[in-house]
Amino acid sequence: TQLLEQSxxxxxxxxxxxxTVYCNSSSVFSSLQWYRQEPGxxxxxxxxxxxxxxxxxxxxxxxxFGDARKDSSLHITAAxxxxxxxxxxxxxxxxxxxxxxxxxxxxxxx
Amino acid sequence: DVKVTQSSRYLVKRTxxxxxxxxxxxxxHENMFWYRxxxxxxxxxxxxxxxxxxxxxxxxxxxxxxxxxxxxxxxLILESASxxxxxxxxxxxxFRQANSYEQYFGPGTRLTVT
Numbered sequence: 663t664q665l666l667e668q669s670x671x672x673x674x675x676x677x678x679x680x681x682t683v684y685c686n687s688s689s690v691f692s693s694l695q696w697y698r699q700e701p702g703x704x705x706x707x708x709x710x711x712x713x714x715x716x717x718x719x720x721x722x723x724x725x726x727f728g729d730a731r732k733d734s735s736l737h738i739t740a741a742x743x744x745x746x747x748x749x750x751x752x753x754x755x756x757x758x759x760x761x762x763x764x765x766x767x768x769x770x771x772x
Numbered sequence: 773d774v775k776v777t778q779s780s781r782y783l784v785k786r787t788x789x790x791x792x793x794x795x796x797x798x799x800x801h802e803n804m805f806w807y808r809x810x811x812x813x814x815x816x817x818x819x820x821x822x823x824x825x826x827x828x829x830x831x832x833x834x835x836x837x838x839x840x841x842x843x844x845x846x847x848l849i850l851e852s853a854s855x856x857x858x859x860x861x862x863x864x865x866x867f868r869q870a871n872s873y874e875q876y877f878g879p880g881t882r883l884t885v886t
Contacts, residue, residue, distance in 0.1 A: 693872035704877030712871050758803040758873040764814035
């Protein structure tokens with residue numbers, strides 16, 4: 663099983679601050695996905711990136727796929743309390759299986 | 773919208789009981805998955821299925837079995853529940869979209885084995 667490492671594991675910030683979450687692996691992925699999970703619910707897909715160097719924006723969230731397709735980052739600008747949740751990255755190598763990182767628990771304090 | 777439903781949100785069972793967790797998806801997805809999620813361990817794949825009556829072991833299949841008799845339904849079975857199977861169980865489905873398989877999750881079943 664390929665390993666996907668996320669950092670930081672926990673992040674607690676004030677409303678209005680910026681933050682970046684990292685997802686790294688030694689494996690090459692054909693695609694990488696980011697999910698957000700709220701307490702007591704299943705993860706919800708935020709974005710899929712498939713091309714090395716690709717950047718996608720979703721309102722205040724910016725996702726980047728590394729040139730070598732081994733790493734990715736999620737940047738949140740001006741974080742809000744509604745951004746609080748567990749952020750998971752997941753890489754696809756072959757077939758339909760995904761390898762998930764352990765997640766970054768983000769808390770945005772008002 | 774894709775909808776994945778799980779039969780129970782919360783379940784309490786006794787050690788040794790046989791436990792059935794049901795998952796249904798309404799979007800005709802060919803792939804379905806069962807994960808368990810534990811603090812500090814992330815999502816771990818138990819079993820998955822890429823077609824009716826087909827199943828593949830994931831990373832932690834021991835103590836579990838699955839059944840997929842219909843395309844929309846994927847069941848996880850704990851033959852004899854044990855306390856170390858207390859966990860959050862998540863079902864997901866996916867289909868091929870361009871070069872990726874995006875997974876859609878159910879709300880989860882929090883299982884407690886006493």
